[in-house]
Amino acid sequence: MEALSVNVAKRTFDAVIVGAGGAGLRAALQLSEAGLKTAVLTKVFPTRSHTVAAQGGVAASLGNSTEDNWHWHMYDTVKGSDWLGDQDAIEFMCKKANEVVIELEHYGMPFDRTDNGKIYQRPFGGHSMNYGQAPVMRSCAAADRTGHAMLHALYQRNVRANTQFFVEWMALDLIRDADGDVLGVTAMEMETGEVSIFHAKATIFATGGAGRIYYSSTNAFINTGDGVGMAARAGIPLEDMEFWQFHPTGVAGAGVLITEGVRGEGGILRNAQGERFMERYAPNLKDLASRDIVSRAMTTEINEGRGCGPDKDHVLLDITHLAPDTIMKRLPGIREIAIQFAGVDPIKAPIPVVPTCHYQMGGIPTNYKGQVVVPKDGQPNSPVAGFYAAGECACASVHGANRLGTNSLLDLLVFGKSAGETVVEDFQSGQLKLKPLPADAADVSLARLARLDGQTNGESVFDVGLEMRRTMQKHAGVFRFDNLLKEGVQKIGEVAERAKRTEIKDKSKVWNVARMEALELDNLIEVARATMVSAEARKESRGAHVRDDAPDTAENPNGRDDANWLKHTLWYSEGNRLDYKPVNLKPLSADVEPIALAKRTY
Template sequence: MGVPVRRFDAVIVGGGGAGLRAALQLSESGLKTAVLSKVFPTRSHTVAAQGGISASLGNVQEDHWEWHMYDTVKGSDWLGDQDAIEYMCRKAPEAVIELEHFGMPFDRLENGKIYQRPFGGHTQHNGKTPVQRACAAADRTGHAMLHTLYQRNVRANTQFFVEWMALDLIRDADGDVVGVTALEMETGEIYIFHAKAVLFATGGAGRIYSASTNAFINTGDGLGMAVRAGLPLEDMEFWQFHPTGVAGAGVLITEGVRGEGGILLNADGERFMERYAPNLKDLAPRDFVSRSMELEVLEGRGCGPHKDYVLLKLDHLGPDIINQRLPGIREIAIKFAGVDPIKDPIPVIPTCHYMMGGIPTNWRGEVVMPKGGDPESRVNGFYAAGECACASVHGANRLGTNSLLDLVVFGKSAGDHMIDYIRGEMPDWKPLPADAAGPSLARIARLDNQTGGEDVAEVRAAMQRTVQSRAGVFRNAANMALGVEEIAAVAERAKFTQIKDKSKVFNTARTEALELDNLIEIAVATLVAADGRKESRGAHAHDDFPHRDDENWMKHSLFFGEGRRMEYKPVHTRPLTVDYIPPKERTF
């Protein structure tokens, strides 16, 4: 009996913010659209975003999209593509107002306009003074966005396949994408989803680290599928560590706490960010604040019995502000840190939070790859948006609240260009290759038949220990070289993992083993790319090369799984309509 085939105009893998925004565009245009999601869409990791979505609405203070663009370019440490950054920042006000019209319950100012709070790296006049740009729904902005977009998709008759896991990308002899294979988790059955166009919106892969704010579902499935299909991953050395994860738990404490006036203190009770960033202080960009916190700990000014964290103080804001603007944060602090922030500070440490790299795309959401010397060759029928994609608007360091903006701006852009492609270039389905499901069936068969191998959890833990110790906030050549060797050994062990439960029906052990296949690809890419970049830029702080090297390293890295080789391509320095923003030293 062959593998069953389901046919759709567009298939979207991932039910978070980017996937739902793209699906809405496609469904409302009348195209038959399927969304595959490992969890119910409103449980996607977008729901965990707290602080806000950035847009230069100017509701509180004067603001302009050009200032937003400058902050984003500077925040990226000049590794972001300025055409994509301009597109995102120009579209931001329109995207937020559209969400408002969809019914997203933003907090309000007294005049009825959307409330905006300060956030790290958000400034007026190109870095001169802080500005309130983050549009917020208390400290549950992602939750509000996800529910809003899901409801609109229900209205638009988007077809959801909930608790389905995509396994592999299907490419034909021309290299065009014609569908995906997927596992129905409830039954364990494999299906082919035949499509005119496929979009990956599978989110991040923070679970390659042992300490992460990411949900357990963030296993980089889209990236793993892309590597196995012969496509590169871009800028995988750049992982953002959020300054404020709850010490010992890794749960996120939004930057919005500092936006509302919270401050970081060391063991001496000193507001130490005044020394590192005298202008923006606690609201400097995340890579900068994380390194400052690590230095405080390394130099012996950490707090607690082991002097291994700092304190986030917000009791001076008063109960009214905390309960109105930060109710979820108070709940998290009580549950995970055992402190009530109305009375006591929260113990925090930098924690892996966001993946700046991903599947290479342009601002249209089209997946691109080097081909004959042209870095902008499109992979027909394949799109990506959100954290799994690298447009690249975040470069070497993402500016806070640009992640939710990235989702809706590029989710919509990808949806629009998928519509053009499907209706213009792809009026009918291209035929599936003869062995379309072969690679996926082989992976499942390996798991079902493997005996004598290690348990998936053991290998996953070894991977996480390696990545955490070799590619953390501070890096050096010797440590990363060891990391490359160690992760290669772990990758070999992963080939022989076994699962004890051989049943097919809702087998979480099988799902975790398939997720490990993806995590290993990303862990290898991260360490190989980090070992290759001989400079410090954004989140990649290299002790042996402590300075940014624009002459040799203002370029994107591309990791190819076959041979674990690296290639590089230039940064897109030319914006769409405005002047190029030239590099300069990042000071705050």
């Protein structure tokens, strides 16, 4: 035990959860209410987690405003995923949607209401009625601040359940033993810089996405892919990391998100000629087509010279035709964002918008139970003992190659709860035991910190991070090109080598932001490598991954090559190695028909 004698404190719990956004809080609630001693580690106060930025709503086929059922929701989600989503997990999510939304309402979530008192629902892109016939109202909303309301409701419920929070703690590395089982994490208290071991029977990652790998992103600065990076360094493969969603409507020049709910309420995208151009690209759903379709349409308009502004580098989102009362009631936060970040009042003038990196479809491989799964002994989905994940850091895979709007908040609720339920079941059955820590449990983390403290004449964390973001933006953006991807693999490899030599001038321990940013960069680099290598290897167009050398043909509709590429990518950090596993095209229930492959049109 000599390696642990370096003043490393140990804390022991039944379960430790890393991340206090929607998924982490929902999982924690399940565990705490079952009587498990639960710790939640979070870099920021729970109600400041990035779920707070979610605006538009949470999908559920309640049918309060229009006819709906979970079968249609499942169809839309499979179609939206461009058939890369696993149909067992998608069925599970869509079936559970009503249950988790009503639970949330009972926790005190202040949803908007219809005139008859039911939860208000608005239409959203890619969601349709009767298998694609017309838009359906499926997004349960609290004005345009749904994520904010959700976080507060879940946090208050966790306080009631006596969940133990470790606020302003940064998880550093996953602890695994010789058998590959997960025994907890190492973490650093930001205030003191001291490292501790959180030893647990179960570890749940709910650390969110890594949108900060891109230069232009709607993601907060805390979204640095910490859980994904930790998993990759610990030998866990990352699944489908080539698929990144570019949200159609980020404020031009700022990247701040303008919810799809604006188009759900009747907003229209217009080019420099004032034309509603989405009628050309998606004649049925128009502005409410799926996000990847709309983002590419906008980029095409800009590339072909029909962009707006002096540099013709954006398009306009127009809601001036809506009644001011509707905007003030349904979209008050969006009006404030437009005034503050775009300098326009959307009641009077259109908002300048441009596609911006928004969501990570890939992540840590899991099943619908929230268990982290890896290839082992000939099985593609063998659970890693003691390790679970939920939310954006996980890949269940319900979003496949493209996520539908409002399915992210649903993902948090359904799989946060599911991961919690699985841990409780495994705990009660005796499967989860507190295994002894290896002698070197904290050595990797201590070595990383020691390198930063001892590094001289090294690289600037800011400069390396900036080069990473510019490389990702240029080489793996909305459209992807064979030569740029090949060049991107080489460049991101060079950036990764530079990241091994980062230096911080401030060596102090108390609230050392420079040290935290250097540690976050380590995680971002893992995600960037996984994305670029996986994207270069996938020689087809599918969902958010569209290549110039894989066009739409009769043999391969939408540029998709199902004969060769209907499979999940698995990227391993060690050696930049790629592997693949099959997509599950079989629903969970025997009486549910599989959704057959088809051309994806809106």
